[in-house]
Amino acid sequence: MERTFKKFISYVLLSVLFFGIITPALPAGAAPAATTKWVTFKYDDFSDTNISSVLSLNGKSAVVSDTGANPKRILRLNSAVDGRTGFSSGGSYGTVFSKQKIYSQNSFSFSTYFSFRFTEQGFASGFNAPVNNPSGITGADGITFTVQTMQSNAGTPGGGIGYSGITPSFAVKFDTYRNVELGDPSDSYIGLGVNGNINNILPTYNLLPIGYKLKDGSVYHAWVDYDGSTKNVKVYINKGSNNRNTAIKALDVNSVDLGTIFRNQDAVFAGFTASTGGAWENHDILNWYFTNNVDPIDTADPNTKYQQAPISVTMATAANSKPGKTQLTVTAKDSSGNPVGNVPITIKANSGTIEDLNGQPITPVPAVISANANGQAQVLLNMGSTPNTNPGSVTAIVEGGAYSVQDIPASPINLTKSDITNTGATLTWSAVTGATSYQLFDNGTLLTTVNNTSYAVTGLAAGTNHTYTVTAVKNNVQSAPSASVIVDIPGPAPTLPASPLPGTGPNTTKVTASAGAGNHLVTKVSSTLIPTPNVGDAAPTGAGVTNPYTAGA
Known part of the structure; x- marks a missing residue:
């Protein structure tokens, strides 16, 4: 028994030594490499000189310098000064939305993180009633985080928090003025809004019982995660800390269906709204992260590195010499117009097949290609050989949600032959809406490109036969070929x-x-x-x- 035990101990020690050699331990204090995640927007502050090419600043919104020991550029949706001077003219508002729509990858799922601060409260006579300001601080009206498809410059002043009337839309409200008639639980609560309606018909969370007073000048951190597959939205908030793990889960609401709200839409604008009326304050956004998928953002996690995704994507097109084929060159770019390399790009079409440049279909569908160092991905769109009068479009979507769409023209119809001689014939077809040229093929080989809807074929050998098809070209995108027509050229008489x-x-x-x-x-x-x-x-x-x-x- 003792001998067996000694053999076992020897085996264990030998195994430890062996595996220690082939898998050396990390040096003391070393940490695993951080995981890189692309995000649609990554603003640690708002000092980007190209911000106006990315975000639409509406109403009184502006980028201003913060005060304090470490001043930085922040996003002020509207100011206390604007609120005070605007009171006599119906109030003041400010909104900020992405200039371009953000493509929805998963039933409008998204995750966002931002921090905000409300300061310099004031009010007009009659707007400091305790019933409207149970926190004991008088000011108004708060902000919303909003996704909407209306327009990038949407927004209104007054008690609607700048959100009233924006439809279709979904919003998370951080309300600082209690409107009893709207069902507000306090002047410091989180609620949800749909289609510009600020009435609290969905669950709310009153922050006063936990000591959170949104108007106290503190920095608050908020996280919103929407899962389109489960139709669930979660909202978290933390006072004075960006630690998501210690944040309070304020809302966890099911049956929020953005797919129904944004029916027949592919993309949204994302951003913030704010307003003032008879009471006012500075509404400041200090930083903002957003991604177009449900992937909870945690900027305090040392094992995650967030990277700004491309802001725009272009799609250059070139009709191929093969019937129904178009080469697509997709380029991802940052806010300065510089290429962004090694980023995933999704390319999909309503019809046809996405192929590599060798003509091999890319699987799985939709095709996902990693851009090269120059930010480019090249593929072929193959519309096949069957006529298609309702082909739809082809879309390139870069990680983060920037996208570009090109319409695919319909196949020409009514291709007919006439005036057949022993050396040629005349071909005619119906015009295709939006087409700028047509490519004519003889037995599958490109014969010519024309700008009108007829062509006289000449120089054909006697006794030969030819199968002709024609494609339409719109914005250098080629349609599927038309139905074919066969031309028989007669031989010489006996x-x-x-x-x-x-x-x-x-x-x-x-x-x-x-x-x-x-x-x-x-x-x-x-x-x-x-x-x-x-x-x-x-x-x-x-x-x-x-x-x-x-x-x-």
């Missing part, structure tokens, strides 16, 4: 000698005739010349000759 020639037998006459390809030759020999064939005479031959010696008058 010829006979001017006078009979002597035969090889007694009392015979030799007749020589020929016919071009595609014609049939019928010979008739007068019985007065050749009552019967001579033995040994060679029979006439040729296309269509089935009875070489036919008696006739």
Whole structure:
């Protein structure tokens, strides 16, 4: 027993030594490499000089310098000064939305993180009632985080928090003025809004019982995660800390269906709204992260590195010399217009197939290609050989949600032939809406490109046949080919000698005739010349000759 135990200990020590050699431990204090995640927007502050090319600043919103020991550029949706001066004219508002829509990858799922601060509260006479300001601080009206498809400059002043009337839309409200008639639980709560309606018909969370007063000048951190597959939205908030793990889950609401709200839409604008009325304050956004998928953002996690995704994507197109094929060159760019390399790009079409440049279909579908160091991905759109009068479009989507769409033209119809001669024919077809040119193919080979809807084919060889198709080209995107039409070019007429020639037998006459390809030759020999064939005479031959010696008058 003791010997067996010693052998076991020896085996364990040997195993530890062996695996220690082939898998050395990390150096003391070393941490695993951080995971890189692309995000649609990554603003640690708002000092980007190209911000106006990315975000639409509306109403009184502006980028301003913050105060304090470490001043930075922040996003002020509207100011206390604007609120005070705007009171007599109906209030003040400010909104900020992405200039371009953000493509929805998963039933409008998204995750966002931002921090905000409300300061310098004030009010007009009659707007400081305790019922409206149970926190004991008078100011208004708060902000919303909003996704919407209306327009990038949407927004209104007053008690609607800048959100009233924006439809279709979904919003998370951080409300700082209690409107009893709207069902507000306090002047410091989180609620949800749909289609510009600020009435609290969905669950709310009152922050006062936990000591959170949104108007106290503190920095608050908020996280919103929407899962389109489960139709669930979660909202978290933390006071003075970006630690998501210690944040309070304020809302966890099911049956929020953005797919229904944004029916028949592919993309949204994302951003913030704010307003003031009879009371006012500075509404400041200090930083903002957003991604177009449900992937909870945690900027305090040392194992995650967030990277700004491309802000825009372009799609250059070139109609191929093969019927129905178009080369697509997709380029991802940052806010300065510089290429962003090594970023995933999704390319999908309503019809046709996405292929590599060698003509091989890319799987799985939709095709996902990693951009090269120059931010480019090149593929072929193959519309196949079957006519398609409702082909839809092709879309390139870069990680983060920037996208570009190109319409695919319909196949031409009514391709017909006329004026057929022994050297050519005329082809005509119906115009395709939006098409700027047409490509004509002869037996699958590009014959010519024309700008009108007819073409006279010339120079064809007698006795040949040709299968023609035509494609439409719109913005350099080529349609699927039309239905084909076949043109048969007739051969030359049969010829006979001017006078009979002597035969090889007694009392015979030799007749020589020929016919071009595609014609049939019928010979008739007068019985007065050749009552019967001579033995040994060679029979006439040729296309269509089935009875070489036919008696006739």
